[in-house]
Amino acid sequence: MQTALFIEQMLNGLQLGVMLFLMAAGLTLIFGVMGLINLAHGSLYMVGAFACASAAAATGSFWAGLAASLAAAAAAGAIVEILVIRRLYRRDHLDQVLATFALILIFSEGTRWLFGSFPLYLDIPPLLQGTVSLPGGSRYQLYRLAIIGVGIAVAVALFLLIAKTRLGMRIRAGESDREMIGALGVDIRTLYTLVFALGAALAGLAGALVGALQSVQVGMGEPVLILAFVVIVIGGIGSIKGALVGAVIVGVTDTMGRFLLPQLFGLLMPPSQAGLVGGALASMLIYIVMAVVLAVKPQGLFPAAKG
Amino acid sequence: MTISRETAVGIGLVLILLAIPYAAIELGKPFYVTLATRMAILALAAVGLNLALGLGGLVSFGHAAFFGIGGYAAGILASHGFSGQPLDFGLFSLPGTTMMPAIWVVAVAAGGLLAAVIGAISLRTSGVYFIMITLAFAQMTYYFAISWPAYGGEDGLSITLRNAFPGVNTLVPINFFLICYGLLAAALVLFALTRDSRFGAALQAARQNEVRVATVGIAPYRIRLAAFVISGMVTALAGALYADLNRFVSPSMLSWHMSGELIVLIILGGVGRLAGPVAGAMLFVLFEFLLGGLTERWQFFLGLALLGVVLFARGGLVGLLVGRPRHG
Numbered sequence: 001m002q003t004a005l006f007i008e009q010m011l012n013g014l015q016l017g018v019m020l021f022l023m024a025a026g027l028t029l030i031f032g033v034m035g036l037i038n039l040a041h042g043s044l045y046m047v048g049a050f051a052c053a054s055a056a057a058a059t060g061s062f063w064a065g066l067a068a069s070l071a072a073a074a075a076a077g078a079i080v081e082i083l084v085i086r087r088l089y090r091r092d093h094l095d096q097v098l099a100t101f102a103l104i105l106i107f108s109e110g111t112r113w114l115f116g117s118f119p120l121y122l123d124i125p126p127l128l129q130g131t132v133s134l135p136g137g138s139r140y141q142l143y144r145l146a147i148i149g150v151g152i153a154v155a156v157a158l159f160l161l162i163a164k165t166r167l168g169m170r171i172r173a174g175e176s177d178r179e180m181i182g183a184l185g186v187d188i189r190t191l192y193t194l195v196f197a198l199g200a201a202l203a204g205l206a207g208a209l210v211g212a213l214q215s216v217q218v219g220m221g222e223p224v225l226i227l228a229f230v231v232i233v234i235g236g237i238g239s240i241k242g243a244l245v246g247a248v249i250v251g252v253t254d255t256m257g258r259f260l261l262p263q264l265f266g267l268l269m270p271p272s273q274a275g276l277v278g279g280a281l282a283s284m285l286i287y288i289v290m291a292v293v294l295a296v297k298p299q300g301l302f303p304a305a306k307g
Numbered sequence: 308m309t310i311s312r313e314t315a316v317g318i319g320l321v322l323i324l325l326a327i328p329y330a331a332i333e334l335g336k337p338f339y340v341t342l343a344t345r346m347a348i349l350a351l352a353a354v355g356l357n358l359a360l361g362l363g364g365l366v367s368f369g370h371a372a373f374f375g376i377g378g379y380a381a382g383i384l385a386s387h388g389f390s391g392q393p394l395d396f397g398l399f400s401l402p403g404t405t406m407m408p409a410i411w412v413v414a415v416a417a418g419g420l421l422a423a424v425i426g427a428i429s430l431r432t433s434g435v436y437f438i439m440i441t442l443a444f445a446q447m448t449y450y451f452a453i454s455w456p457a458y459g460g461e462d463g464l465s466i467t468l469r470n471a472f473p474g475v476n477t478l479v480p481i482n483f484f485l486i487c488y489g490l491l492a493a494a495l496v497l498f499a500l501t502r503d504s505r506f507g508a509a510l511q512a513a514r515q516n517e518v519r520v521a522t523v524g525i526a527p528y529r530i531r532l533a534a535f536v537i538s539g540m541v542t543a544l545a546g547a548l549y550a551d552l553n554r555f556v557s558p559s560m561l562s563w564h565m566s567g568e569l570i571v572l573i574i575l576g577g578v579g580r581l582a583g584p585v586a587g588a589m590l591f592v593l594f595e596f597l598l599g600g601l602t603e604r605w606q607f608f609l610g611l612a613l614l615g616v617v618l619f620a621r622g623g624l625v626g627l628l629v630g631r632p633r634h635g
Contacts, residue, residue, distance in 0.1 A: 037435045087618055093435055094366050098574055099617045101567045105610030113604055226446050226563065229439040237435060276456065283454040287447035291428050294440065298431045 004138035009259040010252065011134075015144045017251025018151025022206035023228035024235070024243040025158060026199025032238030033174045033195050034089055039100035040080065041203050041228070042221025043107035048073040048204025049211040049220060050111060053120040062125035066208050073204020074197040081196040086189070104222070112218045119215035122208075147209050154202065155244055162240065171195060175238065227254075230286055234293050236300030245301060250286050257285035313629045317582030321492070324350075324589060328484050340480040341552070346585075346592045347487040348548045353572040353584030354494045355541030360570070361579030362502060363534045364514030368438045369425065369445030370569050373418040373539040375561030376448065377546025380414035382464040382556035389467050407472045407486070410547055418543020419536050421448070426535035430528055442563055449561040463557025470551055477551070487548050491585070494541050499581055501537070510534050542569070571613060577625030586624040 027041050051072035056065030080103065088096045124143045131139035162168035170191055173181040182188045207221070214220070231250050235242025262278030269277070293301065324346060331339030352374050359365040387394050387403020394401045404410060429440045458464045469477050477483045501507045513520045513527040520527050550556045559565070568591070576587025594612070598605035620627065 031435065037438060084614065084618070093438060094360075094570075094574075094578075095617050097366065097368065097438060098570060099614055101571070102610040102613035102617065105606045105613070109604050109607035109610065113607070222563065226442060230443050233436060233439050233443065280451055280454045283450040284447045287443055290440070290443060294428060294431060294436075298436075 004134055005259075007134050008138055008140055009255055011140060011144065011148070013252035013255030014248065015147050015151075015251070016255055017248040018148050019206050019210055019247075020224070020227055020231050020251055021151055021244050021247035022154060022202045022209075023224055024231040024247050025154075025240055026202040027228055028232045028235070028238055028240060028243045029171070029195060030199045031232070033171055034085075034192055036085065036089060037093055037096050037100070038085070038199075039097060039225065040103035040107060041199070042225030043104050044073050044077055044200040044203040044221070045207035045224055046107065046111060046218065046221040047076045048207030049122075049216040050115060050120065050207075051204065052208035052211050053122045053216045054115075056122055057120070062123065062212070065122070066205075069204045069208035070201050073207070074201040076204075077200020078193055078197040080200075081193050085196060086192070089192070108218050115218075117218070119217035120211075121215055122211040124212045143212065150205075150209065154205070158240060167194070227286070230290050232300075234290055234300055236302040239300070239302040242300055242302035249289065253289055254282075254286050257282040261285070313580065313582070313625065316625060316628045317495075317580075317585070320582045320585050320589070321495070324585060325488060328481055332481065337480060340484055342592060342596060344480065344484040344487050344552055346588045347484065347491045348545050348552060349569075349572060349592065350585045350588035351487070351491045351494050351548065352542045352545035353569055353576070353588055354491070354498055355538045355543075355545060356569050357538075357573050357579065357584050358498060358501065358541065359535050359538035360573060361583065362507060362514070363510045363531055363538075365430075365531060365535060366438050366570075367429075367441045367535070367538075368563070368566050368570065369429075369441030369443075370539070370542050371561050371563065371565035372425065372445040372448045373422055373542040374546040374549065374565060374569070375452065375556075375558070376417050376421050377414040377543030377548075378550035378556040378560045379452065379458065379464070379546075380417050380543070381410050381470065381547040381550040382466055383458055384410050384413060385466045385470055386458070386464060388470075405468070405470045407470045407477070407547075407551070410470055411544055414543045414547035415540045418546070419540040421543075422536045422539025423532070426532045426539070430531050430535065442566065445561060445566055446563060449558055449563070452558040452561055459557070461558060463555055463559075466550060466554040466556070469554055483551070487552075490544065490548065494544075495581060495585070497541070501534075502581070506530065506533070573623075574613075575616060575623050577623030577629075580623070580625040580629075583623060583625050590624055 023041065023045060026044075027038060030036055030038050030041075048069035052062075052065035052069035054065075055068030056062050059065070084099060084103065088099055128143040128146050130142050132142055132145060134140050162171055170181060170186055173186070174188070174191060174195075178188065206224070210224075227250060231246040232243055233246075234249060235244070235246030258279070261282045262275045265274035265278040268274070297303075324343065327343040327346075328340040331337060331343070352370070355373070356367065356370045359367050383394070384403050385405050388405040389403070392403070394403060425441065425444045429437055429444065432440060452458075453461045469483065471477055472486055475482050475486065477486065502511075509520060509525050509530050513525075513530055517527050520530075546560060549560065572587035572591050573583055574587070575590050576583035576585065594609060595605065598608055602608070616623070
């Protein structure tokens with residue numbers, strides 16, 4: 001039983017990690033290429049979830065919702081980039097923080113305006129309902145496994161996109177020398193909009209996928225955003241590989257901490273108190289991990305090779 | 308001695324803030340005294356942040372942690388003072404108290420200690436890393452407050468009766484306002500003295516050119532850490548007052564939204580300006596009150612206004628009134 005529970009929690013951690021990777025990949029790409037810190041990334045996640053929930057409610061199909069979430073988040077990302085973000089690339093980080101903070105306020109209140117304060121619900125598609133049996137005898141939700149699968153697929157696709165395609169080459173060139181690729185005739189404005197929309201679509205995808213597990217509500221993006229920050233700080237800002245490793249570390253540490261720490265303290269003290277201390281410590285665990293990583297490597301585990 | 312325009316504007320703003328509650332009482336609208344108190348407390352918190360952000364260029368997105376720890380210091384001490392049970396630290400125990408000066412000392416010490424720990428780690432990095440790490444640490448205290456049920460957890464902690472100040476009846480709103488205002492004035496003096504001191508010069512120089520400061524033999528890290536700790540202390544003091552104003556402490560004081568608001572106050576007022584936080588807090592509270600009265604969606608318009616200020620009107624209110632700083 002204990003092994004089965006352990007495996008189950010491990011998979012939960014992996015699923016959280018994959019989710020965080022989808023968020024962190026966009027953030028780190030946007031920072032790596034444009035040098036922009038985007039607090040509104042969590043809002044794009046929320047946009048994806050709301051688009052998925054409302055499209056799924058209208059058409060009755062989760063898959064239509066998923067497509068809608070990608071389209072809506074990418075479109076929202078592109079519009080925001082063209083209207084606001086574009087003016088921020090040359091500004092300092094303080095201005096970027098403030099402008100994107102303002103965007104969060106606008107997105108959150110705007111969404112509340114459109115959809116009301118009540119959460120929406122999204123059903124798991126029939127194809128992915130049900131469970132799979134795990135070694136050790138317990139059963140695991142198929143949908144969560146599917147999320148892990150999607151995350152791995154996106155990671156591979158992203159790797160191929162960046163390493164093998166022309167767009168990827170331009171993205172990498174943009175990371176190492178903006179002026180030069182502009183001088184070589186690459187339309188850098190369109191490239192930036194594309195990268196931003198790509199990051200937004202990934203965030204929207206994450207929001208839609210998680211929407212079926214939790215309720216879809218205003219403010220759902222912020223906790224994920226902050227975890228994604230922890231991920232890219234651990235992984236090294238600007239590095240996709242770092243985002244992947246960091247996401248898995250954070251996802252697994254957080255889930256396993258909540259599972260194991262109360263039990264660990266249970267060996268030392270009475271159960272009620274162990275639950276309290278273990279729970280409180282578990283809620284801080286990833287931040288402690290982050291502090292330790294930074295103490296050893298201030299630039300994160302995989303510092304992006306930049307001049 | 309001639310007074311610079313910035314100083315004149317600053318003195319003017321501070322005097323206006325003092326006049327608001329008296330005018331409110333004259334006009335028979337005592338509710339506005341509370342509004343003015345809120346302005347003074349938020350301004351105090353922002354003066355703290357302005358030390359780190361304005362002078363030191365340290366964009367801390369985690370000052371809610373200090374604001375909240377000050378609030379919790381007040382709430383926890385008051386609840387123990389009220390119930391008569393000492394705070395138990397295992398090895399030793401402390402009596403609770405409902406005396407403001409004692410609470411302030413504890414709040415400031417707690418804020419300083421937390422700022423020392425967070426700063427020591429965060430200041431190893433800079434730029435975006437610093438922003439994200441301070442945010443993450445504040446979030447850590449937030450989740451800790453939520454998951455620790457002894458002092459209310461997610462529900463927060465009420466303060467039964469506003470804490471006392473020797474010789475003053477703090478239950479009278481204007482008296483409490485004057486206490487807050489006095490502390491704000493003291494903090495503004497501290498800010499001005501710091502800015503013009505050798506320490507402040509080194510801090511501002513480290514913002515403008517870190518390498519040069521290091522070359523002349525000053526370690527930027529230590530200067531910044533000291534500024535960060537002082538900054539955390541001032542903001543924690545404001546947190547203790549805020550708890551007394553609302554007679555309530557909750558994890559929302561620690562939330563990242565609070566950190567964002569503190570930065571917004573400074574930007575609205577003017578970064579690094581002495582009176583920037585005062586102007587920003589007055590503007591913000593007024594905005595919140597007026598728009599909040601008109602529409603439930605006031606945050607939407609706050610977002611638009613903020614976006615406009617960031618994109619088109621840099622320098623904030625003080626910048627608008629005084630003009631650009633001569634160097635920056």
